[in-house]
Structures are given as structure tokens and as C-alpha cells.
Amino acid sequence: xxxxxxxxxxxxxxxxxxxxLFCEIESRMEEKYVEFYLGDSVMQPDVxxxxxxxxxxxxxxxxxxxxxxxxxxxxxxxxxxxxxREHLDKxxxxxxxxxxxxxxxxxxxxxxxxxxxxxxxxxxxxxxENMKRYLYTFIHLxxxxxxxxxxxxxxxxxxxxxxxxxxxxSKKEMTxxxxxxxxxxxxxxxxxxxxxxxxxxxxxxxxxxxxxxEKPWGTSKDALPxxxxxxxxxxxx
Ligand SMILES: [Zn+2]
Ligand SMILES: [Zn+2]
Numbered sequence: 739x740x741x742x743x744x745x746x747x748x749x750x751x752x753x754x755x756x757x758x759l760f761c762e763i764e765s766r767m768e769e770k771y772v773e774f775y776l777g778d779s780v781m782q783p784d785v786x787x788x789x790x791x792x793x794x795x796x797x798x799x800x801x802x803x804x805x806x807x808x809x810x811x812x813x814x815x816x817x818x819x820x821x822x823r824e825h826l827d828k829x830x831x832x833x834x835x836x837x838x839x840x841x842x843x844x845x846x847x848x849x850x851x852x853x854x855x856x857x858x859x860x861x862x863x864x865x866x867e868n869m870k871r872y873l874y875t876f877i878h879l880x881x882x883x884x885x886x887x888x889x890x891x892x893x894x895x896x897x898x899x900x901x902x903x904x905x906x907x908s909k910k911e912m913t914x915x916x917x918x919x920x921x922x923x924x925x926x927x928x929x930x931x932x933x934x935x936x937x938x939x940x941x942x943x944x945x946x947x948x949x950x951x952e953k954p955w956g957t958s959k960d961a962l963p964x965x966x967x968x969x970x971x972x973x974x975x
Contacts (some may be wrong), residue, residue, distance in 0.1 A: 741875070756973075758897035760900040760969055765973050766857055767865045771860075772798060772801045773801065775861065776802055789817075793818050794862075798862065825855060829851060863964070874907075875907075876904070879915070898971070935965055938958045
């Protein structure tokens with residue numbers, strides 16, 4: 739077996755009954771890793787070498803900046819900047835230089851390198867690696883635990899990002915027949931889920947009509963954050 743099975747977080751997230759059980763798992767992991775990179779790890783050379791190289795994506799920088807303690811982010815941002823300067827200066831100097839023999843790289847090379855060096859994130863890498871284990875665990879439970887399978891069939895399903903991610907993962911790791919049967923169950927759940935959510939959002943919008951002011955909100959009061967979760971894979975808090 740390639741992945742360590744960890745059923746408790748998957749069952750816990752299923753019981754939460756949210757728009758995507760994997761977003762729930764992912765969100766908890768993100769918080770854990772953000773805390774890790776803002777904690778004592780900032781002083782560990784191996785961790786700093788990694789974060790100098792990868793940096794963080796905008797979403798995770800934002801989460802770190804929202805934390806009360808600012809110095810850990812200041813320290814890691816400084817050495818990340820130094821790392822980038824060390825690697826980018828040769829491109830800058832080459833572009834700036836009037837000496838044609840020194841112009842080894844073009845502006846396009848520079849843009850490509852900047853895109854490459856800034857498209858990584860230490861938290862995203864940790865989360866993605868762990869997420870594979872949870873996708874694997876989900877399929878294991880779906881195959882072996884009839885109570886779990888039933889809970890999934892009655893659930894709100896997944897966001898579209900994790901829905902597609904799950905199918906791609908299954909295609910890579912499982913037999914065709916497992917992927918086909920899983921995709922069938924997932925499509926059934928997802929079809930119902932999108933129809934229900936769409937009705938909720940429609941009802942939410944209709945509530946802005948003065949004729950509907952007195953009507954109860956029903957299940958539509960939090961329809962927008964749930965729709966954003968389903969559409970984008972982000973949990974709005
Ligand atoms: Zn999700
Ligand atoms: Zn990230």
C-alpha cells in the first residue's frame with residue numbers, strides 16, 4: 739500500500755455535512771501548517787531553506803499575515819526576498835546591461851523564470867501531499883465500509899475542485915472498474931448537490947424582492963458562502 743490510511747479525519751469531515759468534506763480536511767490542515775511555519779520552525783535551518791526556496795502563495799501569506807505574531811513572517815519574508823534577489827539579479831543585470839555580449843537572457847526568459855520561482859508554496863505542497871492520503875482513505879472507506887458509503891450517498895458531496903481531483907486520483911491509483919463505480923456514485927451525489935445549491939441561491943436572491951421579505955430564509959441564509967465553497971473550493975469564514 740502506498741498511502742497510510744487515516745479514517746478518523748475523513749469520517750469527522752463527513753459528519754460535518756458541509757458542501758465538501760475534503761475542503762473541511764484541507765482547511766484544518768492549512769491552519770495546522772500555517773501555525774507550523776509561524777512557530778519555532780522559523781528558526782530551523784532546514785525549514786527556512788525550504789521556505790526561502792518555495793515561499794508561499796497569496797492565500798497562505800494572507801493567512802499568515804492575519805496571525806497575531808508578525809515577527810516569524812517578517813523573518814521568513816526577509817530571507818525569501820534575499821533568496822529571490824540572489825537568483826534574479828543576474829537576469830536584471832543582463833537586461834539592464836548596455837553590453838550586448840552580457841545580454842544572455844531575454845525579457846521573456848526573465849518572466850518565465852519569475853513565474854516558475856514564484857508559483858510554489860510550502861503550505862500548498864504539504865497539504866497536497868497529505869491530501870493524497872485522505873483521497874486514498876476515502877476510496878478505501880467507500881469500498882469497505884457500507885455505513886460510510888451510505889453516508890456519502892446522503893451527503894452534500896464535494897466542491898468541483900475536489901470532485902475532479904478525486905476522479906483524477908482514482909484513475910491514477912485504482913483499477914478502471916473501481917474508478918467507474920466510484921465516478922457513478924459521485925456523479926449521482928453531485929447532480930443532486932448542485933441542484934439543491936442552485937435552488938438555495940435562487941431563493942436567496944428572491945428574498946431581495948420586497949414581496950418576499952416576510953418569507954422564512956429556510957436553508958438559503960448561508961447559500962452564498964456555501965456556493966463559493968462548492969464553486970471554488972474555498973471556505974469563506
Ligand atoms: Zn473541496
Ligand atoms: Zn499555498
